[in-house]
Amino acid sequence: MGNHALSYGAMLGRSQVIAAYPITPQTQVVELLSEMCADKTLDATFIKVESEHSAMAACLGASLTGARTFTATSSQGLTLMHELLHWASGGRLPVVMGNINRAMAPGWSIWSDQNDSLSQRDTGWIQFYCANNQEVLDTVIQAFKVSEKLLIPSMVILDAFTLSHTYEVVDIPEQEKVDEFLPPFKPEITLTPDDPHAFGGLTSPEHYFELRYKLQKDMEKVEALIEKTGREYEKIFGRYLGIVEEHLCEDADLIFITSGTMGSTAKVAVDELRKEGIKVGNLRIKVFRPFPFEIVRNIVKRAKKVAVVDRNISYGHHGMFFQEVKSAVFGQTNGIPIFGFITGLGGRDITPSTFREIAQYAQEKEKPEENIVWIGVKK
Amino acid sequence: MKKKKQVQKIDFKSEKEFPLMPMSVGSMLFNKTGAWRNIKPVIDLENCIQCGICWKFCPDVAIIIEDEWPVIDYDYCKGCGLCAEECPSKCIAMVEEEK
Numbered sequence: 001m002g003n004h005a006l007s008y009g010a011m012l013g014r015s016q017v018i019a020a021y022p023i024t025p026q027t028q029v030v031e032l033l034s035e036m037c038a039d040k041t042l043d044a045t046f047i048k049v050e051s052e053h054s055a056m057a058a059c060l061g062a063s064l065t066g067a068r069t070f071t072a073t074s075s076q077g078l079t080l081m082h083e084l085l086h087w088a089s090g091g092r093l094p095v096v097m098g099n100i101n102r103a104m105a106p107g108w109s110i111w112s113d114q115n116d117s118l119s120q121r122d123t124g125w126i127q128f129y130c131a132n133n134q135e136v137l138d139t140v141i142q143a144f145k146v147s148e149k150l151l152i153p154s155m156v157i158l159d160a161f162t163l164s165h166t167y168e169v170v171d172i173p174e175q176e177k178v179d180e181f182l183p184p185f186k187p188e189i190t191l192t193p194d195d196p197h198a199f200g201g202l203t204s205p206e207h208y209f210e211l212r213y214k215l216q217k218d219m220e221k222v223e224a225l226i227e228k229t230g231r232e233y234e235k236i237f238g239r240y241l242g243i244v245e246e247h248l249c250e251d252a253d254l255i256f257i258t259s260g261t262m263g264s265t266a267k268v269a270v271d272e273l274r275k276e277g278i279k280v281g282n283l284r285i286k287v288f289r290p291f292p293f294e295i296v297r298n299i300v301k302r303a304k305k306v307a308v309v310d311r312n313i314s315y316g317h318h319g320m321f322f323q324e325v326k327s328a329v330f331g332q333t334n335g336i337p338i339f340g341f342i343t344g345l346g347g348r349d350i351t352p353s354t355f356r357e358i359a360q361y362a363q364e365k366e367k368p369e370e371n372i373v374w375i376g377v378k379k
Numbered sequence: 380m381k382k383k384k385q386v387q388k389i390d391f392k393s394e395k396e397f398p399l400m401p402m403s404v405g406s407m408l409f410n411k412t413g414a415w416r417n418i419k420p421v422i423d424l425e426n427c428i429q430c431g432i433c434w435k436f437c438p439d440v441a442i443i444i445e446d447e448w449p450v451i452d453y454d455y456c457k458g459c460g461l462c463a464e465e466c467p468s469k470c471i472a473m474v475e476e477e478k
Contacts, residue, residue: 092400151399189400197403207404210394 002163003028005133005170006072006098006156009140011042012178013096015070016185019047019058021077024110025160026100029072052077056084056095063093064199066190068144072098074160075116076105082120085153089124089215091200094147094154094185096140097125101260101311102160103346111347112160114260114312118288118320124215126154126222127288129259131245133168135286138239141178145229148185150218160347162261173237181236222290243292245284246299248274252281254362255303257296257325259285262311262350269355280359285321293328300329305337307362309355311344318342318371337367343375407455412439416458418473420451426470433462433471 006029010018018037020030036042045062049055052073063069073081078099088095099117103109117127128143130136136158143154158164191199203211226243234240247267249255258266263284273280283299285292300306310319317323322340329338339362344350357375388405391397398404422433433449434442441456442449451462463471 090401189398189402199403200401201404202406202410203401203404204406204410207389207397207401207406210391210397211399211401213394214397214399 001028001165001167002130002133002136002158003098003100003165004032005136006140006158007032007036008170008172009137009156010070010096010098011036012137012173012175013070013141013144013182014068014179014184015042015044016067017045017047017059017062017069018071019049019055019062019069020071020073021049021052021055023052023074023077025102025164026072026074026077026098028164029098029100033070052080053084056081056088059095059097060084060087060091060093061191063088063095064091064191066185066187068148068185069093069095070097070140071095072100074100075102078116078120079104082123085120085123085125087200088153090211092151092215094144094151096143096147096154096156098136098140099155099157100160100164101157107346109346110160112162112311113345113347114157114310114320117155117157118312118314120155121289121320124152124219125289126152128154128156129286129288130156130158130163131261131263131284131286133163133166133170134239135241136163137170137172138233138237138241141173141182142226142229142233142241144185145182146222146225148187149225149229150221151187152215152218152222157260159261177236181233219290223287223292226287241286243285243287244295244299245286247282247284249281249283249299249302251279252302253279253304254281254359255300255306256280256282256355256358257285257300257306257308257321258282259288259321260311262309262344265350265352266309266355269352269359272352273356273359278359278363288321288324291324291328293324296325296328297332300325300336300338301333303336305339305362307339307341307358309341309343309350309358311342311350313342313345313372322371337365339365339368339373340371341373341375348376411454413441413452413454413456416453416456417476418458418460419453419456419476420458420460420462420471421474422449422451423470423472424448426468428468430467432465432467436461436465
């Protein structure tokens with residue numbers, strides 16, 4: 001299952017400290033990791049904590065001492081961590097975390113949507129959205145490398161149940177090969193009694209501004225590094241991660257822009273619609289932060305229309321991928337109509353017929369008449 | 380006990396000279412929090428029994444032991460009064476600051 005793919009990624013990445021609190025639908029991630037720690041499959045310290053806030057705090061302390069650190073959470077747990085997510089990125093601690101996309105309460109839900117992770121978008125974390133279990137495992141290993149190189153934490157994100165609890169065949173790489181790809185974490189600065197420092201202490205206006213400037217400047221290097229790391233990984237394991245996945249976008253009149261597992265569903269819909277002579281394509285965005293503005297712009301430019309599909313909402317505005325895509329192409333695409341669709345909140349199924357409905361709407365209308373087109377709401 | 384680490388304020392012209400993490404920037408060297416104080420502790424050394432409790436309790440590490448006697452670092456003492464409260468021989472008085 002997707003959750004175990006996360007655990008295996010953390011194991012093969014030789015995590016040294018794991019601190020986590022179980023929460024549905026993430027539980028199996030830490031369940032398996034705690035077993036691995038207990039039976040010494042993984043030589044790591046497993047810290048049991050009383051909340052997600054403490055889980056991240058423990059990860060930060062461990063990371064500061066130079067340990068490779070992993071945790072996983074979901075939804076309410078992630079949002080409880082919110083303060084410490086800023087501490088991780090601001091302190092330049094390359095923690096890698098799995099997050100299972102689960103809708104925020106109330107109403108209490110354990111099913112998938114993206115509002116938990118997307119509401120953490122400004123915390124300075126790299127965000128990867130995965131569509132299958134193999135990608136989950138591969139992403140965790142690469143996330144360690146990317147994060148540790150630039151000292152920026154990473155979130156590896158998968159949909160509740162449709163990925164977290166779905167069994168698929170996954171190729172588990174050999175440990176020696178992963179070791180070859182991912183050397184041990186050796187930060188230049190660490191917390192040690194031999195050379196005491198105050199970390200994250202009072203920082204006056206004279207000093208603070210540059211810290212944020214440097215974080216952003218390094219964030220701007222992430223995209224190129226993911227590409228480079230991805231090629232190194234491909235050379236050893238034959239699979240390339242990349243920033244986006246294009247499916248028949250080259251000659252498409254209408255391009256769907258998707259993320260997570262609905263990206264796979266969209267591919268099925270695209271293939272079906274193509275058989276009926278409708279020229280559609282799918283662009284699945286794998287990395288949301290930093291947002292791949294240029295890549296998206298260059299692909300979108302070729303289409304006649306674009307349909308961004310969001311499984312999330314920024315209340316008072318609209319879908320969050322929609323916002324980003326519009327900002328990516330603003331002033332540069334001669335007014336290609338970009339439609340924003342919201343669907344699947346709280347785990348309502350997104351099926352190929354959802355995409356049929358979206359395609360039909362986008363074909364019928366010349367340009368978007370509203371900022372949100374709701375698909376599947378019982379109006 | 381190890382020698383106290385010397386801290387320096389980081390002065391920089393370019394961000395390149397600045398650490399990646401907010402780490403030992405030396406801001407406490409010039410941010411003298413003693414200026415926040417309204418009342419200040421004054422130790423009557425005649426009655427001091429050198430127990431070191433004030434030194435242990437001071438939340439701002441503003442009491443230093445010099446030659447076995449407590450000395451208050453007024454550059455950083457915020458005047459919270461914890462030392463006076465905890466002193467078993469009641470030899471620390473909190474007195475009004477004067478301009």
